[in-house]
Amino acid sequence: MKYNHGELSEHKGIKLLAEEAEKYEGQYPIDMHYVYLTLQKYFYTKREKGANLKRCQNIPEKDMAIYPEFKKAYLEEHDYFVNYPAFKLMAIILEKQGKFEEAIQVCNRAIELGVECDTKSGFEGRKKKLEKKLND
Structure with missing residues (x-):
């Protein structure tokens, strides 16, 4: 697979972020939501290519699953919601x-x-x- 320099850096960064996310699933719901949000945006824009469509669906599913924990943790720290x-x-x-x-x-x-x-x-x-x- 051939990338230009910008794509290679972006690809490696997303790959590292996804690997780190797997280590912390089930913990730190606020941080995990923002990791998932970044991954969702990336894979949605690349959804036409290969396995990205499956990732484009799997990541929002994971993010939806942590919503109750995220909301509880977020509102403990903030007086507004996002x-x-x-x-x-x-x-x-x-x-x-x-x-x-x-x-x-x-x-x-x-x-x-x-x-x-x-x-x-x-x-x-x-x-x-x-x-x-x-x-x-």
């Missing part, structure tokens, strides 16, 4: 794959956990849009 894009990203990925039922399940989970979406209609609106696509 955007948590893993649920939205996963719903988008599944929608693009035509997996509307699975995307709806992600929306339901986000609604159940009280995750806010940075869109006007939130996860409720996203869910309605997906249900319409499912029934068309």
Whole structure:
């Protein structure tokens, strides 16, 4: 595989970050969320290449799994909360794959956990849009 210098540095950095993340899974939910967020952004932009699509799905799944622990830990340290894009990203990925039922399940989970979406209609609106696509 041939890389230009910038791609090689980026590839090695992401590989090292992913390896380090594996060592700390189940610990440090705040740090892990931000590691997962970085990895999600990277693999989503490269999702058309090889194994990146699978990684693009696996990482948001891991991030969604730690949401309750992240929220608890974050609110112990801060008096405000931040955007948590893993649920939205996963719903988008599944929608693009035509997996509307699975995307709806992600929306339901986000609604159940009280995750806010940075869109006007939130996860409720996203869910309605997906249900319409499912029934068309």
